[in-house]
Amino acid sequence: MAADNTRTAIITAAERLYAERGFADVTMRDIVAAADVNLAAVNYHFGSKDELIAELFVTRSLATNRERLRELKAAEEAGDGRADINAIFAALVGPTLRGCLGPEKQRSDAARFMIRASIESVAPIRKIKNREVDHLKRFAAAMRRSLPDQDPADIFWALHFALAMAHQTIRDSERLTRMSDGLCDLNDVQAITDRVVAVAVMALTGKPAKAPLKEPAKAKARA
Amino acid sequence: MAADNTRTAIITAAERLYAERGFADVTMRDIVAAADVNLAAVNYHFGSKDELIAELFVTRSLATNRERLRELKAAEEAGDGRADINAIFAALVGPTLRGCLGPEKQRSDAARFMIRASIESVAPIRKIKNREVDHLKRFAAAMRRSLPDQDPADIFWALHFALAMAHQTIRDSERLTRMSDGLCDLNDVQAITDRVVAVAVMALTGKPAKAPLKEPAKAKARA
DNA sequence: GATAGTTTCATACACGCGTTTGAAAAGCAA
DNA sequence: TTGCTTTTCAAACGCGTGTATGAAACTATC
Numbered sequence: 001m002a003a004d005n006t007r008t009a010i011i012t013a014a015e016r017l018y019a020e021r022g023f024a025d026v027t028m029r030d031i032v033a034a035a036d037v038n039l040a041a042v043n044y045h046f047g048s049k050d051e052l053i054a055e056l057f058v059t060r061s062l063a064t065n066r067e068r069l070r071e072l073k074a075a076e077e078a079g080d081g082r083a084d085i086n087a088i089f090a091a092l093v094g095p096t097l098r099g100c101l102g103p104e105k106q107r108s109d110a111a112r113f114m115i116r117a118s119i120e121s122v123a124p125i126r127k128i129k130n131r132e133v134d135h136l137k138r139f140a141a142a143m144r145r146s147l148p149d150q151d152p153a154d155i156f157w158a159l160h161f162a163l164a165m166a167h168q169t170i171r172d173s174e175r176l177t178r179m180s181d182g183l184c185d186l187n188d189v190q191a192i193t194d195r196v197v198a199v200a201v202m203a204l205t206g207k208p209a210k211a212p213l214k215e216p217a218k219a220k221a222r223a
Numbered sequence: 224m225a226a227d228n229t230r231t232a233i234i235t236a237a238e239r240l241y242a243e244r245g246f247a248d249v250t251m252r253d254i255v256a257a258a259d260v261n262l263a264a265v266n267y268h269f270g271s272k273d274e275l276i277a278e279l280f281v282t283r284s285l286a287t288n289r290e291r292l293r294e295l296k297a298a299e300e301a302g303d304g305r306a307d308i309n310a311i312f313a314a315l316v317g318p319t320l321r322g323c324l325g326p327e328k329q330r331s332d333a334a335r336f337m338i339r340a341s342i343e344s345v346a347p348i349r350k351i352k353n354r355e356v357d358h359l360k361r362f363a364a365a366m367r368r369s370l371p372d373q374d375p376a377d378i379f380w381a382l383h384f385a386l387a388m389a390h391q392t393i394r395d396s397e398r399l400t401r402m403s404d405g406l407c408d409l410n411d412v413q414a415i416t417d418r419v420v421a422v423a424v425m426a427l428t429g430k431p432a433k434a435p436l437k438e439p440a441k442a443k444a445r446a
Numbered sequence: 447g448a449t450a451g452t453t454t455c456a457t458a459c460a461c462g463c464g465t466t467t468g469a470a471a472a473g474c475a476a
Numbered sequence: 477t478t479g480c481t482t483t484t485c486a487a488a489c490g491c492g493t494g495t496a497t498g499a500a501a502c503t504a505t506c
Binding site: 250251252262263265266271272 | 494497
Binding site for chain 2: 022024119120136140157164168180183184185195202206
């Protein structure tokens with residue numbers, strides 16, 4: 001596989017640098033220096049910087065979705081077509097959380113790269129992102145099969161909130177640590193996943209007060 | 224107040240442009256063109272581009288915090304020092320949600336600027352952001368007074384999740400709309416606020432299943 | 447109305463960026 | 477080897493950026 005060595009060297013270096021420092025702060029000169037190749041190599045092999053980013057994103061996006069769907073499928077098969085709602089949420093947020101927050105050693109540049117991509121919204125990625133919606137719709141459909149009586153809008157909101165909690169936890173883990181003076185343990189990824197999943201499920205199904213389903217009580221939020 | 228007209232013109236234009244297009248895509252030449260002043264005016268009045276951004280952020284940060292704390296204080300006074308937990312969360316996420324998602328007319332550049340600042344994490348802002356932690360700690364303290372028996376870690380997690388849900392809803396409202404085929408109504412800000420607050424409160428207090436408090440059940444998330 | 451201080455302006459500077467170029471090097475088939 | 481293609485390399489190009497300069501215009505005080 002020494003066929004295109006510089007190509008893979010660029011991909012590896014770029015993904016790592018982007019994952020670590022974000023798109024804005026990484027120049028092509030940084031990348032080629034890290035990959036130990038010539039400056040012109042990026043343009044030769046990928047055409048342009050944007051095309052390199054796009055290729056990175058497409059590749060990783062497919063891989064992430066594949067992993068999510070694999071977990072989802074397993075959950076659905078375990079439930080004869082109706083997966084446990086907990087398992088669905090876990091399939092949605094688990095892979096990313098593990099890749100970004102796990103112990104240093106098993107953290108993947110891939111997962112962290114994807115988080116960067118979802119945060120910084122750089123031009124070449126923005127155009128591709130549309131497919132993500134289709135991917136999420138498959139999770140929404142699974143949730144509908146799991147809980148057929150649930151209000152569809154609530155399903156989308158819960159899915160949205162689940163991703164929100166997972167993403168923010170990854171992105172702002174430092175703030176949470178500082179805010180809680182270290183009380184919130186960010187090393188136990190399984191516990192974090194469980195917590196996010198539990199809240200998402202509660203957001204969807206658990207109505208501790210019997211608030212109306214379609215119209216969250218207006219009076220409640222006011223003092 | 225025609226004293227320093229160009230100064231305020233720059234501030235207004237910069238805030239609007241940054242709110243609309245983000246920091247990365249707005250150059251000084253864009254700003255001075257929108258403000259209809261000379262290019263050198265920014266450096267003359269603010270010193271540098273970074274100092275302009277920093278001043279914008281500090282000003283707006285103080286204003287936002289002031290509004291949040293005003294609502295918090297009102298809630299605490301209404302409850303004789305122990306605010307309703309719903310009101311606390313509403314004070315935390317309400318101002319920003321209203322400023323960013325409300326009807327076009329009452330959307331504020333200020334709120335959207337702050338969201339940009341929280342998303343893009345540009346250098347001059349990153350250094351100042353530490354104070355935000357202190358601000359959030361005041362909310363955590365209020366929540367502790369409101370629910371003295373609650374596990375402190377759970378309080379921080381719920382606060383973290385509340386902000387996550389609010390922020391993501393603002394940032395990715397388009398994806399939610401597309402994913403739900405318009406089923407999720409993003410125009411009713413009050414309903415959104417109520418929903419975020421309700422989920423945050425549930426995350427904190429509502430344990431529909433009697434999951435152990437300190438250690439979310441491991442088995443639960445697996446199929 | 448002359449003077450000193452403040453603000454505006456057109457212009458230029460230095461720098462870093464992504465990209466291009468053209469020649470040298472390496473790979474490979476005959 | 478020879479001839480052709482693919483890949484690497486050093487160097488430079490064009491462009492847009494934030495910033496600096498020095499003169500002109502304005503403002504206010506005497």
